[in-house]
Amino acid sequence: MQTDSSFTFVLFGGTGDLSMRKILPALYEAHRAGMLADSGKIVGVARHEADRAGYIEWVNGHVKPYVSKDGLDEAVWERFLARIEYVKLDLSKAEDFVLLRDAVNKLSGTRVFYLATGPSLFVPICHALASVGLNENARIVLEKPLGYDLQSSNAINDAVGEIFAEEQIYRIDHYLGKEPVQNLLALRFGNALFEPLWRREWVESIQITIAEELGVEARGDFYDNTGALRDMVQNHLLQLLSIVAMEPPHSMDSDSVRDEKLRVLRALKPIDPRDIQRVAVRGQYHAGVIRGTAVPAYATEPGVKKDSTTETFVALKVEIENWRWAGVPFFLRTGKRLADRVAEIVVNFRPVPHSALGPTALRPGANRLVIRLQPNETIRLYCLAKQPGEGMNLASVHLDLAFDQFFRENQMEAYQRLLLDVINGRLALFVRRDEQEAAWRWVEPILNDWAAANKAPKPYAAGTWGPAAASAMLAQHGTCWLEEEN
Structure with a gap:
């Protein structure tokens, strides 16, 4: 069209x-x-x-x-x-x-x-x-990035807002333009199947990961003054979380969608400074090997200070204080020089309350929805089925929502969709100022605590999945990251 x-x-x-x-x-x-x-x-x-x-x-x-x-x-x-x-x-x-x-x-x-x-x-x-x-x-x-903190973000928005009205301003976050994110909205709000399950009674935990194999490349000067929390969590990860957790909007017009996302961001449980060490892990990559190639430590990258305490990895436990999600942990994770390039949302449903079919049906994660954003864009629903043969032995199987096979049209890249939305004046997939402010307001206590402590981030070898503390954080809740289970 x-x-x-x-x-x-x-x-x-x-x-x-x-x-x-x-x-x-x-x-x-x-x-x-x-x-x-x-x-x-x-x-x-x-x-x-x-x-x-x-x-x-x-x-x-x-x-x-x-x-x-x-x-x-x-x-x-x-x-x-x-x-x-x-x-x-x-x-x-x-x-x-x-x-x-x-x-x-x-x-x-x-x-x-x-x-x-x-x-x-x-x-x-x-x-x-x-x-x-x-x-x-x-x-x-x-x-992005639109500012370094809440104060600088507000300063930019104030100045731009004096010249352009809010409805003229398109703050772009390309993750919101990805096809699986759009299909997440369609799955949730276009089908009766998922919506009754999309709440604390049936969801045990949710993971959102954006992992990169690359290091800082030629952006050492920029990255060393930014870090993973500002570069990825404040925008991409919190935007994805708001899409996953939002209430059904009145319609798909721009303000209806963004109003619901804003309610999620404002419902994020503030992190008490006394709890930051327990619910926030920061790491920095050291030298390692990725796909057979040796890569240097972050501190030796061009443009990076030798004694830098900038984080290249963040893992967080996040809670949402509302009726739908009270008590459900959201685990956010992002990092550079990790074992693989992947961005995904993992919704772990609760196991059945009682199993006459053996312990397999009670295993955490037996039922889950995995929304893969990159490198290949897929949505996969995992459930249990009987293995062929004698006896009632259960095995994990999955249903692939293979949109590229069902729909013959080529999928749009995220930037293509978003640029067309700008040209056509559609704001729903762009970040409104009050959303941005709510995200900065929630992130700032973590930034301030890390700056005041001035401690070195936890080390992790390039080519791994980050510091062991990130896995220990999930283990405290009886779960693990998806790749650890496999």
């Missing part, structure tokens, strides 16, 4: 890594699928010394490797490149924004300004856009 109308998509940071790997490939896939209005234009903006021909050459060299897994159609690619314009812009020069205004005014349709830049540039760019009248009838997309 094609976008509703024409558009002008202005991409700040137009030569940057995010633009090359994610944003322009996503726009190309939307173009290839016929989902962009024919008159829609893309304007790359950067300090790169180039004209349009030079920018197209740059895009050819840097974007092609990330598009079309099933092969690049050169004719389609050339038509996509025809959409692209380029404006060289120095943020310190007001006259460059006049040039940008003149270029944009020649184009038609909804105006989208995507800030694929560092957060320190968000406010200056917004002020400069307003100075030339480009903030009117426009939408602005803000990448």
Whole structure:
């Protein structure tokens, strides 16, 4: 389905890594699928010394490797490149924004300004856009991280909010655009099967994991001043938790969905500083081996301080203080240089109260739902069935919800879906300011405690699943991480 109308998509940071790997490939896939209005234009903006021909050459060299897994159609690619314009812009020069205004005014349709830049540039760019009248009838997309803490986040939001109304601001979290997250909403709120079970009476625990094999790569300077709690928990993990735990919305319009997510974030049980050591584990990777390749310790990575106490791993036990989830532990985990690249949500249902079929039916985790977000996007329901042969012997089996086999259409990548939502003015999958504030407010006591303690994180070898303390935290509740059970 094609976008509703024409558009002008202005991409700040137009030569940057995010633009090359994610944003322009996503726009190309939307173009290839016929989902962009024919008159829609893309304007790359950067300090790169180039004209349009030079920018197209740059895009050819840097974007092609990330598009079309099933092969690049050169004719389609050339038509996509025809959409692209380029404006060289120095943020310190007001006259460059006049040039940008003149270029944009020649184009038609909804105006989208995507800030694929560092957060320190968000406010200056917004002020400069307003100075030339480009903030009117426009939408602005803000990448994470939006601030370093609650105070800095509020400062950015206050400044941007003076220039753009809340309904013009799209705070992007690409995990919310992933197909399994969308299907989680469909499973919960489109079927009578799951909703009666989606509560404390039938759910024993829930795990949410985002694990990476990669280290900090070339982002050592940035990461050493950020850490895993700010980089992943405050946004991605808490957003996924709110989707899992939210009440059924009145409708799927943007405010109905985000109102319910906000209620979850506000119901998070505050962590008492005296309990932080018991419910929060922080770690830092040391040298190790991943898939046969030796990798260095975090403290020896370029840009990282040798005595750094920045965490590269976090595991948390979280509780939600409401009637649906009281007493159900949510275990959140994220880390770098772990044993595998995986993002998944694991819903462990309670075992049957009594089994006439032996102890297997009483085993924790015998019934569970596993929503895999990456690397392959699947939803799998585990249950028990009789093994063939004599006797009543039970074994774990699973039902695969293989959407790629049932639906012949290609699945959208997260950025593709979210960019189309921006162009079409759909806000449901973007983070509202009050959600962001609630998340920061809950995270801050942990940040403050760790900063005050100034202790070294628990070490773990690269290529493992993190510090042993993360497993011990779950063992106290009679459970374990999914990969440990297997």
